[in-house]
Amino acid sequence: xxxxxxxxxxxxxxxxxxxxxxxxxGYIRFMIREVTSVFIAIFLVILLIQVHKIAQGxxxxxxxxxxxxxxxxxxxxxxALVFALYHTVTWFMATGVIQVVRIGDRxxxxxLVVAGNxxxxxxxxxxxxxxxxxxx
Amino acid sequence: MTEETVTLxxxxxxxxxxxxxxxxxxxxxxxxxxxxxDALNHIKDRMDGxxxxxxxxxxxxxxxxxxxxxxxxxxxxxxxxxxYYPGPIRVAPLANFPVIRDLVxxxxxxxxxxxxxxxxxxxxxxxxxAEGEYRQTPAQLDAxxxxxxxxxxxxxxAACPVYGLAPAFIGPAAIALAYRYNLDSRDEGYRFREPIxxxxxxxxxxxxxxxxxxxxxxxxxxxxxIQRSKVAGAKxxxxxxxxxxxxxx
Amino acid sequence: xxxxxxxxxxxxxxxxxxxxxxxxxLPVHLFLHGLAIPLGWVSLSHARLLALVGQPVIKxxxxxxxxxxxxxxxxxxxxxxxxxxLHGYRALLAVLCYGSAITGTIATIWVLLHI
Numbered sequence: 131x132x133x134x135x136x137x138x139x140x141x142x143x144x145x146x147x148x149x150x151x152x153x154x155x156g157y158i159r160f161m162i163r164e165v166t167s168v169f170i171a172i173f174l175v176i177l178l179i180q181v182h183k184i185a186q187g188x189x190x191x192x193x194x195x196x197x198x199x200x201x202x203x204x205x206x207x208x209x210a211l212v213f214a215l216y217h218t219v220t221w222f223m224a225t226g227v228i229q230v231v232r233i234g235d236r237x238x239x240x241x242l243v244v245a246g247n248x249x250x251x252x253x254x255x256x257x258x259x260x261x262x263x264x265x266x
Numbered sequence: 267m268t269e270e271t272v273t274l275x276x277x278x279x280x281x282x283x284x285x286x287x288x289x290x291x292x293x294x295x296x297x298x299x300x301x302x303x304d305a306l307n308h309i310k311d312r313m314d315g316x317x318x319x320x321x322x323x324x325x326x327x328x329x330x331x332x333x334x335x336x337x338x339x340x341x342x343x344x345x346x347x348x349x350y351y352p353g354p355i356r357v358a359p360l361a362n363f364p365v366i367r368d369l370v371x372x373x374x375x376x377x378x379x380x381x382x383x384x385x386x387x388x389x390x391x392x393x394x395x396a397e398g399e400y401r402q403t404p405a406q407l408d409a410x411x412x413x414x415x416x417x418x419x420x421x422x423x424a425a426c427p428v429y430g431l432a433p434a435f436i437g438p439a440a441i442a443l444a445y446r447y448n449l450d451s452r453d454e455g456y457r458f459r460e461p462i463x464x465x466x467x468x469x470x471x472x473x474x475x476x477x478x479x480x481x482x483x484x485x486x487x488x489x490x491x492i493q494r495s496k497v498a499g500a501k502x503x504x505x506x507x508x509x510x511x512x513x514x515x
Numbered sequence: 516x517x518x519x520x521x522x523x524x525x526x527x528x529x530x531x532x533x534x535x536x537x538x539x540x541l542p543v544h545l546f547l548h549g550l551a552i553p554l555g556w557v558s559l560s561h562a563r564l565l566a567l568v569g570q571p572v573i574k575x576x577x578x579x580x581x582x583x584x585x586x587x588x589x590x591x592x593x594x595x596x597x598x599x600x601l602h603g604y605r606a607l608l609a610v611l612c613y614g615s616a617i618t619g620t621i622a623t624i625w626v627l628l629h630i
Contacts, residue, residue: 141364167588167592185630203553259547262559263557
């Protein structure tokens with residue numbers, strides 16, 4: 131951000147406000163998208179600790195799971211899940227714009243690329259659930 | 267019968283007299299088919315001849331009349347008064363650029379960056395005229411046509427917060443035009459543009475806010491061009507790390 | 516690297532890969548480990564979990580799941596901080612952010628090796 135120059139020098143250099151990101155809906159959506167990464171990072175740390183607790187034994191792991199039942203942590207994970215889904219949606223939509231897929235001479239419509247990503251995401255998620263829960 | 271009016275709140279700045287811009291209000295006739303540019307012309311013709319602003323074609327192809335209308339970068343020849351009724355309508359100079367006078371901003375930085383990316387066909391050897399034209403299939407044209415629609419109106423620079431925060435950033439239009447020429451089958455100048463784009467103030471400053479593409483009046487989608495250039499740049503970087511002796515065309 | 520070239524493409528590539536991993540894998544794992552298991556919607560015995568995380572393939576999967584999105588998150592955090600006005604401290608921010616991601620990677624490897 132540059133400071134305004136004195137009168138008489140001619141050019142006026144405008145200042146950018148530190149709350150520039152509040153001034154337009156597009157900017158606010160951008161900030162929300164970026165902030166999703168903070169919640170994801172916190173969850174990753176918690177997940178790593180969970181893995182560590184699994185290695186430490188049944189009591190340690192059960193104690194951690196009990197702690198995660200606290201309303202505060204449940205609220206955090208609900209919020210984090212919403213943010214993670216927002217990341218997924220915005221990421222796939224960006225992929226449609228960035229990833230140019232060509233079949234022969236023709237370009238695959240971006241909407242189809244995005245849809246393909248969503249289908250793959252649902253398939254992967256369902257597979258993980260099946261793999262963890264349905265198999266004994 | 268008194269005619270209906272709409273108020274325009276216009277930024278005024280006189281270099282040498284004002285230390286910073288101020289706002290002046292004008293009540294202009296509200297006509298359903300008028301655009302903000304018509305209102306500005308009315309002010310200059312009938313109310314205050316000193317009002318200073320750029321315009322030319324008044325039909326959205328020259329890129330001269332870009333200004334902030336209610337905080338959004340727009341071509342004033344395409345901003346209809348009826349879309350802002352009942353107003354007031356704030357008209358300010360294009361954001362992120364130094365103001366010369368009233369609604370006129372300095373284009374120097376943008377023009378310098380435009381020159382830097384060499385936005386023209388570069389050939390190792392020019393084909394002689396006698397040999398005929400360069401031929402392009404429709405598919406080859408499709409590859410870059412969208413990005414050739416840029417009219418250099420600089421609305422994207424006004425919308426880009428990164429350019430506002432870090433003016434050294436080369437910016438959306440410059441990258442989109444570099445990308446347009448890199449994609450042109452007639453062009454052989456990738457190796458001249460790649461060093462410019464691969465600088466830290468090249469494509470890597472962009473954080474994909476995406477507002478540049480939202481405000482672009484010609485549907486160029488510079489954000490897409492920048493992200494695709496990042497992919498290309500990342501591949502180039504990986505290749506240069508793995509094969510430092512290799513060269514690209 | 517020639518003068519004018521920067522290491523930004525390296526961090527951006529990691530950010531990209533981490534973003535893909537986060538987009539595909541994180542929602543289901545957030546649901547499982549943050550909600551379904553603590554709230555008892557599903558039951559996974561500790562014995563089963565321990566057997567799972569002991570397998571080398573699962574350890575590799577966990578490394579990808581946890582370590583790679585860290586680069587995505589800290590790359591974004593770095594630019595958030597730059598964009599809210601700390602652009603002058605970009606060198607320090609880069610060191611702190613990517614340093615944290617690297618620390619997280621080392622911690623992940625340590626945890627996975629000590630199962």
